[in-house]
Amino acid sequence: MTKLQNAIIGGVRAVLGHVPASWLPGGTPDPLIDKRVSLGGQQSRIDGPDKVRGAARFAAEVPMENLLYAAFVHSTIARGRIADLDVSAAEAAPGVALVMTYRNAPKIGVPPPIGITNLKAAGNHTLPIMQDPEIRWNGQVVAVVLAETREQAEHGAALVRVRYDAAPARTRFEEGKASAYTPESMLVERNRLDKGDASRKLAEAAFTIDAVYTTPWENHNPIEPHAATLVWREGKLIVHDATQMVHGTAGSLANIFGLKAGDVHVSSPYVGGGFGAKGLWDHQILGAAAAKLAGRPVRVTLSRASMHRLVGGRTQTEQRVALAADADGKLKALLHHGYGVKPLHSVCDEGFSLTGRSLYASESFDVVQHYVDLDLLANSFMRGPGETPGTFAIECAMDELADALGMDPIELRRCNAASRDPVSGAPHSQNAMMEAYDLGAARIGWDRRMAKPGTRREGEWLIGMGCATGTFPFTRMPGTSVRITIDAAGGAHVASAAHEMGMGTATVQRQHAADRLGLPLDRVTVIIGDSSLPFASFAGGSSQTASLAAAISAASGKLATELMRLAGNDTPLAGLKSSEVEFADGGLRSVEDPARHESFASILRRSGRGELSVVGESGAPLEILKYSMHSTSANFCELRVSEITGEIRVDRLVGAFDCGRILNAKTATSQFKGGMIMGLGMALTEETLLDERTGRIMSTSLADYHVPVHLDVPDIDVLWTDIPDPRTPLGARGIGEIGTTGVAAAIANAVFNATGKRVRDLPLTLDKLI
Amino acid sequence: MSIRVNGMEVLPPDDARVSLLDHLREHLHLSGTKKGCDQGACGACTVLLDGNRVLSCLTLAAQADGSNVQTIEALAAESGALHALQRAFIEHDGLQCGYCTPGQICSAIAMAEELRRGDPSYVTLDLAAGPPVVTRAEIRERMSGNLCRCGAHNGIVEAIEDMLVETAA
Ligand code: FES
Numbered sequence: 001m002t003k004l005q006n007a008i009i010g011g012v013r014a015v016l017g018h019v020p021a022s023w024l025p026g027g028t029p030d031p032l033i034d035k036r037v038s039l040g041g042q043q044s045r046i047d048g049p050d051k052v053r054g055a056a057r058f059a060a061e062v063p064m065e066n067l068l069y070a071a072f073v074h075s076t077i078a079r080g081r082i083a084d085l086d087v088s089a090a091e092a093a094p095g096v097a098l099v100m101t102y103r104n105a106p107k108i109g110v111p112p113p114i115g116i117t118n119l120k121a122a123g124n125h126t127l128p129i130m131q132d133p134e135i136r137w138n139g140q141v142v143a144v145v146l147a148e149t150r151e152q153a154e155h156g157a158a159l160v161r162v163r164y165d166a167a168p169a170r171t172r173f174e175e176g177k178a179s180a181y182t183p184e185s186m187l188v189e190r191n192r193l194d195k196g197d198a199s200r201k202l203a204e205a206a207f208t209i210d211a212v213y214t215t216p217w218e219n220h221n222p223i224e225p226h227a228a229t230l231v232w233r234e235g236k237l238i239v240h241d242a243t244q245m246v247h248g249t250a251g252s253l254a255n256i257f258g259l260k261a262g263d264v265h266v267s268s269p270y271v272g273g274g275f276g277a278k279g280l281w282d283h284q285i286l287g288a289a290a291a292k293l294a295g296r297p298v299r300v301t302l303s304r305a306s307m308h309r310l311v312g313g314r315t316q317t318e319q320r321v322a323l324a325a326d327a328d329g330k331l332k333a334l335l336h337h338g339y340g341v342k343p344l345h346s347v348c349d350e351g352f353s354l355t356g357r358s359l360y361a362s363e364s365f366d367v368v369q370h371y372v373d374l375d376l377l378a379n380s381f382m383r384g385p386g387e388t389p390g391t392f393a394i395e396c397a398m399d400e401l402a403d404a405l406g407m408d409p410i411e412l413r414r415c416n417a418a419s420r421d422p423v424s425g426a427p428h429s430q431n432a433m434m435e436a437y438d439l440g441a442a443r444i445g446w447d448r449r450m451a452k453p454g455t456r457r458e459g460e461w462l463i464g465m466g467c468a469t470g471t472f473p474f475t476r477m478p479g480t481s482v483r484i485t486i487d488a489a490g491g492a493h494v495a496s497a498a499h500e501m502g503m504g505t506a507t508v509q510r511q512h513a514a515d516r517l518g519l520p521l522d523r524v525t526v527i528i529g530d531s532s533l534p535f536a537s538f539a540g541g542s543s544q545t546a547s548l549a550a551a552i553s554a555a556s557g558k559l560a561t562e563l564m565r566l567a568g569n570d571t572p573l574a575g576l577k578s579s580e581v582e583f584a585d586g587g588l589r590s591v592e593d594p595a596r597h598e599s600f601a602s603i604l605r606r607s608g609r610g611e612l613s614v615v616g617e618s619g620a621p622l623e624i625l626k627y628s629m630h631s632t633s634a635n636f637c638e639l640r641v642s643e644i645t646g647e648i649r650v651d652r653l654v655g656a657f658d659c660g661r662i663l664n665a666k667t668a669t670s671q672f673k674g675g676m677i678m679g680l681g682m683a684l685t686e687e688t689l690l691d692e693r694t695g696r697i698m699s700t701s702l703a704d705y706h707v708p709v710h711l712d713v714p715d716i717d718v719l720w721t722d723i724p725d726p727r728t729p730l731g732a733r734g735i736g737e738i739g740t741t742g743v744a745a746a747i748a749n750a751v752f753n754a755t756g757k758r759v760r761d762l763p764l765t766l767d768k769l770i
Numbered sequence: 771m772s773i774r775v776n777g778m779e780v781l782p783p784d785d786a787r788v789s790l791l792d793h794l795r796e797h798l799h800l801s802g803t804k805k806g807c808d809q810g811a812c813g814a815c816t817v818l819l820d821g822n823r824v825l826s827c828l829t830l831a832a833q834a835d836g837s838n839v840q841t842i843e844a845l846a847a848e849s850g851a852l853h854a855l856q857r858a859f860i861e862h863d864g865l866q867c868g869y870c871t872p873g874q875i876c877s878a879i880a881m882a883e884e885l886r887r888g889d890p891s892y893v894t895l896d897l898a899a900g901p902p903v904v905t906r907a908e909i910r911e912r913m914s915g916n917l918c919r920c921g922a923h924n925g926i927v928e929a930i931e932d933m934l935v936e937t938a939a
């Protein structure tokens with residue numbers, strides 16, 4: 001974002017501060033906050049049977065005649081040029097149909113960057129793809145080999161010979177810091193925040209903490225590798241993709257290949273885990289280019305190594321947090337400075353410095369973050385971007401401050417809990433962070449915690465407990481649309497190009513549509529995951545549920561109006577305005593006199609219509625500019641540390657969430673736990689290892705990049721306040737990302753409580769504890 | 771060569787390099803068995819080879835000569851009724867994206883057999899005391915070769931526990 005955009009957002013915020021709440025989205029609380037039949041219960045996911053049978057078809061599994069398989073050759077230097085390229089042996093190898101390099105690749109455009117101004121763009125970087133001999137990062141694709149079988153393609157790829165003229169590359173974080181750049185904006189906020197003379201307060205306060213926290217490069221590593229099956233038919237491109245941005249991918253590919261928007265069809269009904277990684281990267285673009293050149297369909301399935309070379313992860317961060325407080329614990333100053341890596345060709349912000357702006361009522365703030373520009377693969381969003389590393393720094397610092405003050409860490413949070421936005425002064429739409437703390441503390445038995453570190457022991461094991469706040473902002477995306485079709489039998493069919501990567505999207509929106517339209521669950525179907533369906537924004541920023549809910553709500557309003565028009569005068573509802581009717585019992589009825597009712601089927605029959613379709617859209621999310629809308633959570637951990645080996649065993653995790661109302665207790669529990677387990681991995685084992693001499697990633701397999709396995713994951717307790725947010729559809733805020741935030745800090749704080757050792761550098765490997 | 775997959779005689783691949791996993795997925799179009807890493811590190815490709823769990827990505831199709839291969843597709847009854855473990859996965863929400871799920875289920879079925887015949891594990895406390903007692907720690911240790919990035923671990927363990935209790939009763 002530019003200075004100008006900053007000024008515009010600032011201006012709109014200022015104006016909305018004076019606009020009455022009733023004029024804004026969420027001005028009248030959604031009636032479904034309380035009127036729930038299916039919502040809120042334990043619903044098993046509707047795609048469960050297909051998934052447990054192995055019948056759910058993923059992108060690499062779409063059958064296709066005459067298919068060619070792709071294999072990639074990756075550059076082995078970080079910067080320079082291809083000097084010499086010999087593809088003759090590969091071309092001559094059995095089964096090889098085509099070798100594509102910059103010499104014969106079709107001329108294509110650069111990916112349009114993902115952002116808030118163009119929701120049909122999905123590019124994670126803005127570099128040309130196979131258009132010239134330039135090498136821009138170590139791992140860039142220099143050749144694509146297509147062959148009749150996978151084995152032949154990989155053999156062919158091994159025969160491609162490349163010689164490089166290497167140029168000096170910038171691949172060292174420490175060295176890059178000296179020339180780091182400071183962006184004007186961080187997502188939709190001003191990057192630099194200076195409020196209330198923090199430096200003076202830090203110098204004068206009775207208690208201060210000032211420390212540097214570091215988090216490593218991390219990769220999403222979904223278990224389904226990135227894959228696409230692509231075919232050109234009559235000048236149109238069809239892509240069976242694994243993506244969390246169906247329309248973004250279609251729009252971007254159209255742009256890159258110079259096609260009309262409707263000429264790219266992307267289908268992605270199931271995604272085998274995304275976490276931010278399943279966007280548009282080079283493999284779909286190269287696959288489409290190669291399929292075009294070969295005139296045959298192509299299947300691209302990335303190996304784990306190719307995933308690490310082509311799909312960006314979360315940048316490493318170095319964060320300095322300084323806190324100042326008086327003896328009763330009230331925060332006088334919060335300083336949060338730091339560095340991340342964001343190459344200039346990269347699109348995604350890792351806004352860790354946004355974390356501390358909303359949580360605590362500090363008297364002053366001094367916040368800014370810088371980016372290091374390196375010759376590396378573009379970084380990307382990964383579950384809980386910004387807040388995940390941000391909470392590690394802020395929440396460890398809070399624990400350090402509590403220790404310095406001799407105060408219980410929960411009490412320190414309690415005395416600093418903000419009653420409105422600490423920076424803008426905007427009112428919270430809803431916030432019950434301390435209720436979440438109270439729930440979680442009771443569940444884990446916080447009163448068993450020893451205040452003095454290193455005092456609980458069982459044999460070789462030192463035992464400790466820790467807590468930390470998690471947080472993630474509410475987002476609702478404009479433009480997300482759904483089509484609701486009522487069929488002749490009175491059933492409802494909801495369609496939208498939304499995404500399922502394990503969140504239970506269709507399951508929850510089916511519950512929603514049933515309750516919204518007064519239908520039993522089995523009369524509603526939901527279809528998602530295809531660009532031929534009405535536009536939906538990407539599945540990201542924990543925004544999908546709220547955006548779809550707003551769209552369904554808008555569509556249901558239109559549906560009532562249309563039905564009343566069709567119903568005419570021969571209906572028990574005659575004479576009523578659409579504002580005087582409500583959905584109930586598979587039809588409409590008078591709010592005043594519930595006996596006046598007509599079913600959908602009867603209205604359609606009388607009007608001679610086979611079906612009725614309406615489309616509704618999520619409008620501009622102005623509520624975000626008037627209210628401070630953040631979810632919070634209280635994370636608790638109990639663990640053991642071996643005094644002999646330094647091994648950490650996490651015995652319990654408790655997450656208590658304040659995310660508005662919960663829509664499906666079963667799938668929500670899974671979402672929260674899944675996020676927390678990613679936080680557990682971040683705390684203990686996850687780290688992408690970069691060879692800083694060459695800019696090459698070393699940990700390119702699941703044997704080198706350690707995600708939590710069954711034995712690492714304890715029984716996890718998940719609780720929620722379930723207090724509705726009156727400003728959001730269904731009273732709910734997003735739940736996909738918050739689970740990951742605050743977990744690593746809770747674990748690091750528990751390690752301190754167990755051992756008295758403060759480790760500020762993730763992951764918490766044994767070597768740091770012995 | 772003779773390979774039986776889910777009770778049917780199938781043709782072996784004509785290329786000796788083809789893994790059992792690729793043979794199933796690309797040639798026999800049995801895509802219920804998943805490829806997560808192709809390197810033996812994730813467990814998504816687990817199938818039953820004569821009742822034992824193997825990583826089909828590390829098994830050449832030719833190695834299955836003379837064997838019976840069972841995949842996720844053959845687990846439900848012919849009527850379509852789900853296996854008790856499949857039902858338990860749905861009930862306990864032992865899945866999110868569902869990509870690791872077939873591997874988890876096949877692995878757990880063979881693991882139950884390993885427990886029954888008394889194979890010890892790293893967490894078995896007393897090796898002399900007869901068949902290991904079924905605990906969550908035993909299940910977790912024995913299932914640790916099956917990764918799940920969505921974090922469905924708790925539900926998976928509960929579902930397996932359900933099945934073990936049911937079959938023990
Ligand atoms: S695909 Fe075989 S273990 Fe990962």
Ligand code: FES
Nearest residue numbers: 866870918919920
């Ligand atoms: S359910 Fe997604 S990887 Fe296990």
